[in-house]
Amino acid sequence: MNVLSSLRGSAEAAYAAPATLGFGALVLVVHALTQLAPGSFEIFAHADGDLMEGQVWRLVTAHLVHLDTAHLMPNLIGLFALGIPLERWIGSRKLIWLVCAGGMVISLGVLLDPSIALYCGLSGVLNTLFAALCIYGVQNGSRKLWAALLAAGLAKIGWELTNPPLISGGLDWPPHVLSHLLGYSVGLALATGFMFGHRAYQMITQRVGQMAG
Numbered sequence: 536m537n538v539l540s541s542l543r544g545s546a547e548a549a550y551a552a553p554a555t556l557g558f559g560a561l562v563l564v565v566h567a568l569t570q571l572a573p574g575s576f577e578i579f580a581h582a583d584g585d586l587m588e589g590q591v592w593r594l595v596t597a598h599l600v601h602l603d604t605a606h607l608m609p610n611l612i613g614l615f616a617l618g619i620p621l622e623r624w625i626g627s628r629k630l631i632w633l634v635c636a637g638g639m640v641i642s643l644g645v646l647l648d649p650s651i652a653l654y655c656g657l658s659g660v661l662n663t664l665f666a667a668l669c670i671y672g673v674q675n676g677s678r679k680l681w682a683a684l685l686a687a688g689l690a691k692i693g694w695e696l697t698n699p700p701l702i703s704g705g706l707d708w709p710p711h712v713l714s715h716l717l718g719y720s721v722g723l724a725l726a727t728g729f730m731f732g733h734r735a736y737q738m739i740t741q742r743v744g745q746m747a748g
Contacts, residue, residue: 554627555618558634559611562657565599566607576600581645581654594642600655610657617664624671629729630664637663637721644717651711659714662688666722674730692716 569576581597582590601607622630641659645651665688672681695712
C-alpha cells in the first residue's frame with residue numbers, strides 16, 4: 536500500500552509539471568535522433584563557425600544534444616529533480632521563461648567567448664533551474680537549508696573557475712564553467728524578479744481594492 540501511495544504521489548507530482556516532462560521528452564527525442572542519424576549531432580551542436588554562417592538554430596538545439604548516454608542521464612535526472620518541484624511552485628509559464636532565457640543567455644555568452652568553439656548539453660540550463668529553485672525555496676521552505684544550497688551552488692562555480700569541474704569532469708568534452716555561471720545568474724535574476732513582481736502586483740491590486748471600497 537505504501538508503495539502504491541508513493542507511486543501515485545510521484546505520478547501526481549509529474550502530472551503537475553507538464554513543461555518539465557515535455558522538455559525532458561524533447562531532449563530524449565533529440566538524443567535518439569543523434570544516435571540513429573549519423574551527422575545529426577554536428578548539425579545541432581553549438582559551433583562558432585557554423586553560427587557565424589547563419590545557422591542560428593544551434594543557439595537553441597545545442598542545449599538539447601548530448602555526447603552519449605553518460606552525458607545525457609545525469610542531465611536528464613537533474614532536469615526532473617529540479618524542474619518538477621520548481622514548476623509546481625511557479626507554474627509552467629515561468630518555468631518555460633527560465634529555460635528559454637537561461638538557454639539564450641548561455642548560448643550568446645558562449646558565442647562571445649573565443650575560448651569556446653564547441654558546446655552542447657543541458658548543464659548550463661540546470662544551473663538556471665537550481666538557482667531559481669533555491670530562491671523560491673528560501674521563500675517557501677526552510678530558509679536556512681535553501682540559502683545554504685544557494686551558497687553551495689555559487690561556491691561550486693567559484694571552485695570550477697580555477698579548478699577542474701567537480702561533476703562530469705571526465706567527459707571527452709568537459710563542462711564549460713561560463714555556461715554554469717551565466718545560467719546561475721539568469722536563474723537568480725529572473726526568480727528574484729518574478730517574486731518582487733508578484734509582490735508588487737499583490738500590493739497594487741490590494742491598494743486598488745481599498746480605494747474602490
